[in-house]
Amino acid sequence: MPANDTRPLLSIAGLSASYGTPRGPASALAQIDLELGKGENLGLIGESGCGKSTLLKTVMGVMPGNARIDAGHIAFQGRDLVSASPEQRRAVRWAGISMVTQSALNALNPVLRVGDQIAEAILAHRQVSRAEAWRRTQELLAMVGVAPERARDYPHQFSGGMRQRAIIAMALALEPPLVLADEPTTALDVVVQDQIFRSLRELQQRLGFSLLLVTHDLALVIENCERVAVMYAGQIVETGPTRDVIRRPAHPYTLGLKNALPRLGSRDEPIAIPGGPPDLVDPPPGCRFAARCPFALPLCRSEPPQLATVAPGRRARCHRAAEIDALAPLAALPQTWDALREGPG
Numbered sequence: 387m388p389a390n391d392t393r394p395l396l397s398i399a400g401l402s403a404s405y406g407t408p409r410g411p412a413s414a415l416a417q418i419d420l421e422l423g424k425g426e427n428l429g430l431i432g433e434s435g436c437g438k439s440t441l442l443k444t445v446m447g448v449m450p451g452n453a454r455i456d457a458g459h460i461a462f463q464g465r466d467l468v469s470a471s472p473e474q475r476r477a478v479r480w481a482g483i484s485m486v487t488q489s490a491l492n493a494l495n496p497v498l499r500v501g502d503q504i505a506e507a508i509l510a511h512r513q514v515s516r517a518e519a520w521r522r523t524q525e526l527l528a529m530v531g532v533a534p535e536r537a538r539d540y541p542h543q544f545s546g547g548m549r550q551r552a553i554i555a556m557a558l559a560l561e562p563p564l565v566l567a568d569e570p571t572t573a574l575d576v577v578v579q580d581q582i583f584r585s586l587r588e589l590q591q592r593l594g595f596s597l598l599l600v601t602h603d604l605a606l607v608i609e610n611c612e613r614v615a616v617m618y619a620g621q622i623v624e625t626g627p628t629r630d631v632i633r634r635p636a637h638p639y640t641l642g643l644k645n646a647l648p649r650l651g652s653r654d655e656p657i658a659i660p661g662g663p664p665d666l667v668d669p670p671p672g673c674r675f676a677a678r679c680p681f682a683l684p685l686c687r688s689e690p691p692q693l694a695t696v697a698p699g700r701r702a703r704c705h706r707a708a709e710i711d712a713l714a715p716l717a718a719l720p721q722t723w724d725a726l727r728e729g730p731g
């Protein structure tokens with residue numbers, strides 16, 4: 387991409403995807419619009435099953451066999467990946483877009499030395515000698531905070547944190563402009579998690595990659611991502627600068643997520659959002675959050691809201707987004723959600 391290119395690094399527009407299931411297609415992603423600039427960090431949050439991993443796998447081009455893209459585009463450096471040939475896709479994978487997943491144990495081959503696995507990734511994409519690939523591997527391990535001589539170890543000789551660092555080294559091996567991270571530190575304790583994120587940020591300063599971070603941990607997003615996208619039942623319901631979204635959510639679901647967090651310095655109990663997500667095989671005709679939303683109107687149950695700009699740099703998918711300042715204080719009250727628990731009407 388030329389240095390003066392002002393296009394976003396990644397631009398997802400109208401992306402819908404589904405999984406084939408015995409009951410019919412499950413709408414796992416619906417009309418996803420998302421942009422990520424060069425060097426930017428975007429956090430993707432939302433409850434389990436909302437489609438975060440599906441979105442990353444779709445961008446990476448590693449969807450399972452029963453998944454299909456139904457509509458939309460994923461432009462990476464201005465080129466559409468949805469219509470790209472398998473060869474073009476392969477060329478982008480790892481060299482253009484790499485992925486760090488939650489389970490380093492599954493991502494590393496237990497019978498190969500860690501260093502060999504990283505060196506192989508380099509040799510598969512770059513015209514370099516084995517010696518050069520090995521030198522680069524040691525350099526990469528040092529960069530992520532693993533002693534280079536440990537390159538000769540097998541994965542089982544590494545601690546969980548070291549394995550995760552090795553996976554990050556592998557993801558950065560070809561210096562891709564975009565790194566997708568799916569709960570990269572969830573299995574690790576908080577101290578190791580902090581160390582890994584510190585290294586990631588340092589590496590980012592040196593290498594300049596963009597990061598799309600999937601996590602259920604809002605604190606990680608607040609610390610590491612300047613922008614956040616909130617997902618619910620396969621849709622983006624809100625995006626914007628992290629601080630603004632957390633401080634003043636523009637969507638009732640984000641208000642609910644905030645309530646579910648333990649509040650620092652407060653004796654108030656976290657408030658859970660009652661109910662569960664809709665059936666993705668037969669999603670509701672209106673807003674996908676309507677059944678759990680204390681502010682839903684008849685319109686919300688019949689008309690799907692669009693992801694609309696609500697302030698500069700901020701978008702929300704809610705018919706009542708304009709009234710959110712009046713609704714927010716109500717959302718902080720447990721009885722608002724209790725009414726929903728007792729059933730509508």
Ligand SMILES: Nc1ncnc2c1ncn2[C@@H]1O[C@H](COP(=O)(O)OP(=O)(O)OP(=O)(O)O)[C@@H](O)[C@H]1O
Nearest residue numbers: 405414433434435436437438439440441450452666
């Ligand atoms: N291979 C599959 N076949 C059918 N349905 C699937 C498949 N993989 C995921 N799903 C469904 O697609 C939806 C989105 O799942 P996905 O794993 O993307 O969510 P997630 O937000 O990443 O969840 P988690 O935080 O638990 O990882 C869920 O309803 C899930 O059950």
